[in-house]
Amino acid sequence: xxxxxxxxxxxxxxxxxxxxxxxxxxxxxxxxxxxxxxxxxxxxxxxxxxxxxxxxxxxxxxxxxxxxxxxxxxxxxxxxxxxxxxxxxxxxxxxxxxxxxxxxxxxxxxxxxxxxxxxxxxxxxxxxxxxxxxxxxxxxxxxxxxxxxxxxxxxxxxxxxxxxxxxxxxxxxxxxxxxxxxxxxxxxxxxxxxxxxxxxxxxxxxxxxxxxxxxxxxxxxxxxxxxxxxxxxxxxxxxxxxxxxxxxxxxxxxxxxxxxxxxxxxxxxxxxxxxxxxxxxxxxxxxxxxxxxxxxxxxxxxxxxxxxxxxxxxxxxxxxxxxxxxxxxxxxxxxxxxxxxxxxxxxxxxxxxxxxxxxxxxxxxxxxxxxxxxxxxxxxxxxxxxxxxxxxxxxxxxxxxxxxxxxxxxxxxxxxxxxxxxxxxxxxxxxxxxxxxxxxxxxxxxxxxx
Ligand code: ADP
Numbered sequence: 440x441x442x443x444x445x446x447x448x449x450x451x452x453x454x455x456x457x458x459x460x461x462x463x464x465x466x467x468x469x470x471x472x473x474x475x476x477x478x479x480x481x482x483x484x485x486x487x488x489x490x491x492x493x494x495x496x497x498x499x500x501x502x503x504x505x506x507x508x509x510x511x512x513x514x515x516x517x518x519x520x521x522x523x524x525x526x527x528x529x530x531x532x533x534x535x536x537x538x539x540x541x542x543x544x545x546x547x548x549x550x551x552x553x554x555x556x557x558x559x560x561x562x563x564x565x566x567x568x569x570x571x572x573x574x575x576x577x578x579x580x581x582x583x584x585x586x587x588x589x590x591x592x593x594x595x596x597x598x599x600x601x602x603x604x605x606x607x608x609x610x611x612x613x614x615x616x617x618x619x620x621x622x623x624x625x626x627x628x629x630x631x632x633x634x635x636x637x638x639x640x641x642x643x644x645x646x647x648x649x650x651x652x653x654x655x656x657x658x659x660x661x662x663x664x665x666x667x668x669x670x671x672x673x674x675x676x677x678x679x680x681x682x683x684x685x686x687x688x689x690x691x692x693x694x695x696x697x698x699x700x701x702x703x704x705x706x707x708x709x710x711x712x713x714x715x716x717x718x719x720x721x722x723x724x725x726x727x728x729x730x731x732x733x734x735x736x737x738x739x740x741x742x743x744x745x746x747x748x749x750x751x752x753x754x755x756x757x758x759x760x761x762x763x764x765x766x767x768x769x770x771x772x773x774x775x776x777x778x779x780x781x782x783x784x785x786x787x788x789x790x791x792x793x794x795x796x797x798x799x800x801x802x803x804x805x806x807x808x809x810x811x812x813x814x815x816x817x818x819x820x821x822x823x824x825x826x827x828x829x830x831x832x833x834x835x836x837x838x839x840x841x842x843x844x845x846x847x848x849x850x851x852x853x854x855x856x857x858x859x860x861x862x863x864x865x866x867x868x869x870x871x872x873x874x875x876x877x878x879x880x881x882x883x884x885x886x887x888x889x
Contacts, residue, residue, distance in 0.1 A: 441515055443467075443468055443512070443516070444465055444466070444516045444752065445470065445508060445514035446467060446484070447505045447518065448522070450478075451808050451809045453469060454807075454809045455807055456518045457483050457484055459746065462746075463749055466485045468509075468514050469484035469487040470487070470504075471490070471498075472493050472494075472498035472819070475817075476489060478814075479814075486512050488511060488512055500523055502527075514539070515540060516542055517534050517539055517542060519541075519543060519731065520732065521734055522821065525731040526729070526730055526731055527549070531546035531549050532546035542755045543709075543730060543731055549730045555602065556573075556636065557600075558728050559574070559638075562728075564705065565698065566701060567702050570724040570725070572591055576636040577597075581618055584618065584621060588639055589614070595611050595641060596610055597620055597637055598639075599637055600628070600636035600637060601632035605674060607632060609623065609624045643724070645877070646717035646724075649669075649723065650669060650714060650715045650716060652665060652666070653700065654710075656709070656754045657754065659704060661700045661708065662762060663696035663697070663699050663764070665739055665742060666684050666692055666695075667680050667684065667733075670876050671869075672879060673786065678859065678863070678879060679774065679776050679863055680735035680738055682741070682742045682773050683742060683769055683772070684718070685834055700764075710751055711736075711751050712729065714728050715727050715728065734826070735775050737773070738775050738828065739773075741828065742771055742773050744770075771833075772833060772836075773828060773830045774837050774838065775826050776841060778848070778850075780855055781855065781856055783855065788818065790816045790853065791853045792852050793813065796814070797847075798810075798827065799843070799844035801844075804829055804830075804844050810824045827844050842865065862884070868882045869883065
């Protein structure tokens with residue numbers, strides 16, 4: 440039974456989940472840190488409990504405090520949102536062990552897909568194409584390491600098996616840099632991700648980032664819900680996303696989508712998930728799976744008409760998939776701009792009090808945000824203050840609409856990355872589909888330090 444959902448998160452995503460709970464007639468319980476007592480997600484929830492001081496380690500990442508909050512509030516399910524504990528297998532296991540429903544895949548699946556080496560192997564077994572590279576952890580033997588890199592061909596990318604959030608990666612251009620880079624990445628990985636395992640991949644020079652959305656129930660049924668293009672990135676962090684991925688043959692995408700569905704069945708996936716790919720020279724290469732809801736899920740919701748958060752809650756409460764693959768149809772184009780409180784030139788976070796908040800509105804605009812005038816953007820958490828999402832029948836119209844929304848939105852008290860979004864939307868290469876993951880900083884620049 441799922442009747443009372445505790446949301447182990449904050450900000451816009453906590454609010455998004457509360458809204459889905461309410462639409463399904465479920466009780467929504469919030470948790471908050473001492474810094475978030477007056478936050479919108481707390482006031483919108485049916486019940487709320489403070490779980491610790493401002494630093495995330497002591498609140499939103501405090502597993503025992505969250506489980507205690509669930510017990511005290513009578514919650515029977517926990518939605519982790521994204522970030523924080525959303526891909527933490529130990530937490531999912533603790534939730535399950537206490538007889539609560541974890542809204543996401545099983546702890547075993549999270550663990551498996553959280554290790555990028557194991558995940559890649561599972562994809563190869565399911566016939567999903569992967570970036571060429573090692574099929575296991577990189578050994579210590581320097582000669583073997585050199586041999587592997589030579590076979591893949593320079594430049595190569597050294598990656599942490601447990602890496603995430605665009606961190607734990609290092610490009611190596613030539614053999615003389617290889618061992619030093621491997622040792623550094625290994626040391627950083629051990630420190631940041633508690634696992635020194637690393638692997639090597641071919642470094643793709645001009646790929647786009649294209650990802651497939653999947654939805655699975657508890658009974659082995661799985662579908663894919665189109666794709667998103669997330670090539671607009673800065674330091675491997677997504678900035679603007681769109682659905683569908685423009686200028687790629689539909690049958691090629693459908694082939695990858697169907698492979699992703701096979702992989703879901705193979706690994707026993709449950710809930711929503713995303714298969715991330717690099718797309719270069721007409722080919723798709725798997726890089727990793729995210730076993731949770733993505734920040735950019737709204738663009739998929741707009742083009743498919745499927746509410747992904749409601750879908751998560753419905754499969755978590757044991758419903759069989761109510762859609763088959765042939766029911767899924769994408770229509771129109773959606774674009775999302777992540778609105779960050781950061782300096783538009785230096786891109787450092789810009790915490791502070793928002794003295795005026797006027798998000799865009801009008802036809803085809805959706806704003807997912809927790810911000811109200813007077814709110815404080817805390818230095819303790821992510822600097823994202825909301826997402827502007829535009830929907831229109833064609834890409835050209837969606838770009839124009841998004842540009843209108845970016846210009847209409849006004850935020851005072853903190854700096855934002857609105858100028859960067861304006862530059863992306865105005866860029867001819869972006870408009871014509873002539874871009875890759877390096878576009879921001881090469882083709883598209885704002886200020887001096889993109
Ligand atoms: P994370 O878990 O940190 O998000 P990913 O493996 O998804 O790590 O990679 C993040 C980003 O890094 C990708 O979106 C892409 O921009 C870049 N990237 C990853 N693998 C490669 C590669 N083999 N070649 C070039 N760029 C890559």
